[in-house]
Amino acid sequence: MLPRDQLSDALKLEGRPSLVAFFTAGYPDRDTFLDVLKEVCSAADAVEIGVPFTDPMADGVTVQRSSQVALENGVSLGWIFDQLAGRDFELPAPVLLMSYLNPLYAFGFEDLAERALETGVSGFIVPDLPYEESGPLKQALDAKGLALVQLVTPATPKERLAKLCSVSEGFVYAVTRTGITGSSEGLPNDVSDYLAAVKSASSLPVCAGFGVREQEQVRRIAEHADGVIVGSALLEALEAGRSPREFLESLRP
Amino acid sequence: MLPRDQLSDALKLEGRPSLVAFFTAGYPDRDTFLDVLKEVCSAADAVEIGVPFTDPMADGVTVQRSSQVALENGVSLGWIFDQLAGRDFELPAPVLLMSYLNPLYAFGFEDLAERALETGVSGFIVPDLPYEESGPLKQALDAKGLALVQLVTPATPKERLAKLCSVSEGFVYAVTRTGITGSSEGLPNDVSDYLAAVKSASSLPVCAGFGVREQEQVRRIAEHADGVIVGSALLEALEAGRSPREFLESLRP
Amino acid sequence: MTNEDHEALFESLLNGSLPDDEGRFGPFGGRYVPETLMPAIDRLTAGVHRYLPDAQFQQELQSELKSWVGRPTALTHAPRLSDRWGAEVWFKREDLAHTGAHKINNTIGQALLAKALGAQRIVAETGAGQHGVASAAACARVGLPCTVYMGEIDVARQAPNVDRMHRLGAEVVPVTSGDRTLRSAIDEAIRDWVSDPKGNYYLLGSAIGPHPYPYLVRELQAVIGREARTQLLERTGLPDAAFACVGGGSNAIGLFHGFLADRSTALFGVEAGGRGVELGQNSATLASGRPGVLHGTHTMLLYDDDGQIQETHSVSAGLDYPGVGPEHALLQLVGRVEYVTASDDEALAALDECCSLEGILPALESAHALAGAKQWAAANRGKRILVGMSGRGDKDMPILADYPVNRSKGSVDAAA
Amino acid sequence: MTNEDHEALFESLLNGSLPDDEGRFGPFGGRYVPETLMPAIDRLTAGVHRYLPDAQFQQELQSELKSWVGRPTALTHAPRLSDRWGAEVWFKREDLAHTGAHKINNTIGQALLAKALGAQRIVAETGAGQHGVASAAACARVGLPCTVYMGEIDVARQAPNVDRMHRLGAEVVPVTSGDRTLRSAIDEAIRDWVSDPKGNYYLLGSAIGPHPYPYLVRELQAVIGREARTQLLERTGLPDAAFACVGGGSNAIGLFHGFLADRSTALFGVEAGGRGVELGQNSATLASGRPGVLHGTHTMLLYDDDGQIQETHSVSAGLDYPGVGPEHALLQLVGRVEYVTASDDEALAALDECCSLEGILPALESAHALAGAKQWAAANRGKRILVGMSGRGDKDMPILADYPVNRSKGSVDAAA
């Protein structure tokens, strides 16, 4: 099975919402990266590893902070691949890389796909790469069966939503609100209608994220979507020294 | 004899240069004004009493300072007249008032001439009143026989020099250098030629001033002029607590 | 004087026979300077008569005005302020002229004249610093060294301009005598001038001082009113009223001269009302002064019963002067221009209103003209009003720091 | 790519087929934005195509440019600098435009567009503060509230502009993340924009960012080159070379566009050489960068081997940016424009030379264009040179305080 299909399979669960966990590689410490990964992998249904970038323009303060610390810790895309290659455990859940485009661009798309496949990465989420600009990266990833996940948002017009859902791979990332990651404003009132619309446009699993912090939110999202994505809240748990597994499990309804 | 003629008589001496002394009324102290006047009068051949003004634009730092202190001491033109009127001694030398125009203008030219005559003032020197603008004041002073002294300078063209010398009254004030009062740069090299030219244009006594501080300068000026005018140096002597008489006598060759 | 006398005087002004050869505007004007300066004044007067009408000089001047100063300056319609005031408001934008105020019209003209007259060095005074900056710039442009006298109080309150003068190569001398503002700076500049009347050229910054300065400066600033009139006629029509702030009076005389003959245009000079009507609390020379002699001219002044010049106050350094140009004294006397006042507070409020409604930050001086116009507009609905925007307010930022913007006046609420 | 490919690309640019529908200038450009912004970008693109060619919109824009901004700005001959350099030097005077730089051409255009598109609020970033001031002014003029993001380092080094923004009613938000200069301010402005892409209008200040900004900003700034060309033809003839400083590249693209088809005019973009050629010591993106993606566009960038954007340095805040407009990347690729650098020291020296010889205080950004022109003039005697004077230096006084004028360079000695 292609990595991208493994990914969608892992997220389409019967009876319970799937949980996608995001954390920034090498945050808070560089040395504990694999430990954290292992633990998160064991509690989540899929994991997004954040590649730090100097200009995370779609992210709120928590991800910005983690990104900056990771960079100061010497984390880079190459280092992440090396770590993944050198791990001594199986990954119980599929792993994606979440990265702004420039670090991927600098790495080179061919090399990127090659190395991702080698190290067990299933796909990519690139917040500053709308579908229209994704051609060259998508081509390289497709050649290796890797997913390029598309994002949709409440502002996405109907036709465009259909289009994005049809070209996404692995799953559809449904952003729950306009704005940046890490919001603490809760879910918008009309989130149900929105998720229902995404769901009906998509044959892939739909996972919803941006600002998910509580079990109650997970429950509401699960009424319409296949899974939830948790990022800033997980980083904050890590910062507070909480066990990531415990935190993630506390979210499951 | 008219006051202005008494003035010119007092300054045309045989055998020695005349000495015209300037000091600011009420400086350094208001209370000692008449004492200083009495002493200066006894050592000089004529006295210029400075009327303080807020904007002494033709004067150097010494006169500016004295003017400002006198104003702070409450000195005004009216006060000066009152002091002169109330004095209990004769004036052994003629007295002039040296004033910028605005205090005279504010007093009113008719009243000014009247009051000057009453209080024994022989004439006026007005540094910001060139001949062309002097009509109204001159008319009022003429009516009382009071002098309006004209100034000439090294920059004055020949024709104008002749004109100014012919309309001056009391004496001709020959400014020795371009610039403001109180200079310490000594006399210009060509002062002799200049004074000779003024002298030959004038039937009145010629007194030279601006920056005269030493006996040696007095000697040089006396070769061509009838007298010297000493101002800033006298003020500085007063500031230093020296006797004005002693200082003035030290200047006489 | 009778009404007919006034009318006759005004006619003489209109037909160019004033100032006369003695530099008189009727009872005002003249040349009250130390004898040492008389030859220099005569040379300058001859130079003015020789060069101002000279075709080549004018060509050079016009070329500098156009290509270096940036003339013609814009005429701006102010739609949102118009709505607010119930009027049709137009600005003549001297704030867009090089160095940020009308002062440059005068300094480049005089710098060219100084060069033609063979001067070796320029001496200038400054209050708000605008004339100092404009002098420094013009001197650099024509290649003459420049020394600027500035009262130490003004040095402090107009710091950005001091730095600009330095950068433009001028020497700035802080004046610590007298009232340590514009008036003392003029005293000091004159002292410097007197020290070498032949080599020095005194570049006076307003329509004040001995003849021929009030005439010379007026002629150099008249371009403001000339342009404004042409521009208004092209775009709308003659104004019902025109407003300019009056310190020494150069921007005002320059603006007014374009409209003197247009009797249908009421002219208003706005003086600094400062903190109130008491002597020392304002700089409202024409509104509350009396005739006297200062800095070489017979004009309206603020002085006490002993003839001592009064310290003045205005939040705006460029208006903080106890005298005024003699031509304004005449225009007041004959009734052609009405002189009113705007207080510090009124000027500050007008400044903020102009910022938030029109996106233009006026100089504090110019804000007085705005405030005067606003008062008048309130009593005269629906009129066409021209306001002389004599300069920009960048230089005033240090002072404005003491007067924070009232946020509720911002553009959001303002739209309501 | 072959030379023919380059020539074909350049022809497409000349005949208006670039940027294409995807916002590509050949290999550069595009729209690399979060999905949340795509509908806003589409609406903006439609708005640009609807309003920019619209007669009524253009009439309104031209009227604001003429009467509020003060266009056309002057073309100034610089005779003393010409003598010194052995060249015929001309300045295009954007420093005379309202608020003191070319930035206003863009902000008033975009503010009118935002209004036409029904935006409720304007968000902008700023580096030197000029774009912030110009945004604040334009927003006040059209009556929209304005929030400006500014790196806290820039807030400190361009303090006068911060005060001006406040006064003009804008909210200024100091950015403490990232490199705390222009780049982080853009990140932050985008974050704000994303929060309400429909109500917010992002008023980007240079020819950078996602399509349609590089096109929109270029169209709004092209007035610079258009005017300069007409003015030069009226007064002398086409220049042999034209110089403009390049930060994001808006004033440069605006100037260059007037002359792209004039092959006899060599075009030079001058980047900030800062303290030296090492990564981090300059902001010379085109001179030493490589292709990459930042702030929504594929262009030349300064980044390390991991793809991380580099901190940059320039004494001039407005050039202190690691990217550049995609159209410049194309113009470099096809060889129509040559991109050179001027160091901090060269720019400072050029600034002082311009002050003391021409009485014009340029912005530190513009001083880079001067320095580039000076270098070229030294190797090419007797040529006609146009320099884009993108802004005035008043805003730079706090920085210049660290670099006292070398008195011996003043106008006196300079004349020798």
Ligand SMILES: Cc1ncc(COP(=O)(O)O)c(C=O)c1O
């Ligand atoms: C902007 C501005 N307006 C007005 C004035 C007042 O001068 P005047 O009355 O001569 O126009 C000044 C003086 O500095 C000024 O800077």
Ligand SMILES: Cc1ncc(COP(=O)(O)O)c(C=O)c1O
């Ligand atoms: C005066 C001036 N020139 C140039 C620039 C650089 O911007 P751009 O390269 O977009 O013209 C700036 C930016 O703030 C500026 O203020």
